[in-house]
Amino acid sequence: MTGRTAVVTGAARGIGRSVARRLVREGWRVLLSDVDPRVEAVARELDTSPVGGSGDGGGEPRAAGVVADVSRACDAARLAETAAELFGGVDALVANAAVGGPDTPLLDTPETEIRRVFEVNFFGVLHCVQAVRPLLGREGSVGRIVVVGSLFAQRPTPGAGAYSASKAAVQSLMRTLAVELAPSCTVNAVAPGYVMTGMHREELAARARRSGRSVEEERERVVAEVPLARHGVGADVADAVHYLLSGAGYVTGQTLNVNGGVLTS
Incomplete structure (x- = not known):
């Protein structure tokens, strides 16, 4: 996979950052994007770390960052244009950018907030696929798309109704795209479970508020649900994404659950 290019959205922190780090370490050139300028x-x-490959900061970069809001089609198009300018094209897309939404029952959530969740989580994926599709599969290669779903698409949680619905829509979109873009591109999803990210810490705090327990007590209750008896970390999801991007040539339209056994197939 050395020399191939991936666009990773939502890469300023959490899972997206872990995915970008893994890909750079494996020899990919990566365009990172996020609404957070820290990207x-x-x-x-x-780009300058020992795992990044360039080290001296000269020549073609191994990684570059772009501030972008993927809920806007024009920003997604700018990502594709930047990848083409810097790296000559795109071989893979990891559509990870997402927001959690408000901690309220779905029927009590204002429509504007539900729409915002779908604009980022669903339409953000669609915009990015539309933008990079013309660049995928160059020189006869097979393009790769991985979208990031969620355990909550299959196991809805009180207070996260908009998020759960948006991630279910993303996983349905993945299955449609897998059929429509074959055979020139594979399209799959990873569905993280309880991965210790900033978003999950917010969820633990919300659980604590609802239950009256401490955040640490909620953390222990979550771990008790996981057969592998620990929270996931970003590297666990990055491993799954790397597999789908770098191997898995006969795998498309599938969701790879990364949840420690909370749900089994």
Whole structure:
């Protein structure tokens, strides 16, 4: 996979950052994007780190960062244009950018907030696929798309109704795209479970508020649900994404659950 290019959205922190780090370490060139301006510093760190390959800061970059809001089609198009300018094209897309939404029952959530969740979580994926599709499969290669779903698409949680619905829509979109883009591109999803990210810490705090227990007690209750008896970390999801991007040539339209056994197939 050395020399191939991936666009990773939502890469300033959490799962997206872990995916970008893994890909750079494996020899990919990576365009990181996020609404968070810190994505540029993350990209510089990856580009100049020992795992990044360039080291001296000269020549073609191994990683670059772009501030972008993927809920806007024009920003997604700018990502594709930037990848083409810097790296000559795109071989893979990891559509990870997402927001959690408000901690309220779905029927009590204002429509504007539900729409915002879908604009980022669902339409953000669609915009990015539309933008990079013309660049995938160059020189006869097979393009790769991985979208990031969620355990909550299959196991809805009180207070996260908009998020759960948006991730279910993303996984349905993945299955449609897998059929429509074959055979020139594979399209799959990873569905993280309880991965210790900033979003999950917010969820633990919300659980604690609802239950009256402490955040640490909620953390222990979550771990008790996981057969592998621990929270996931970003590297666990990055491993799954790397498999789908770098191997898995006969795998498309599938969801790879990364949840420690909370749900089994």
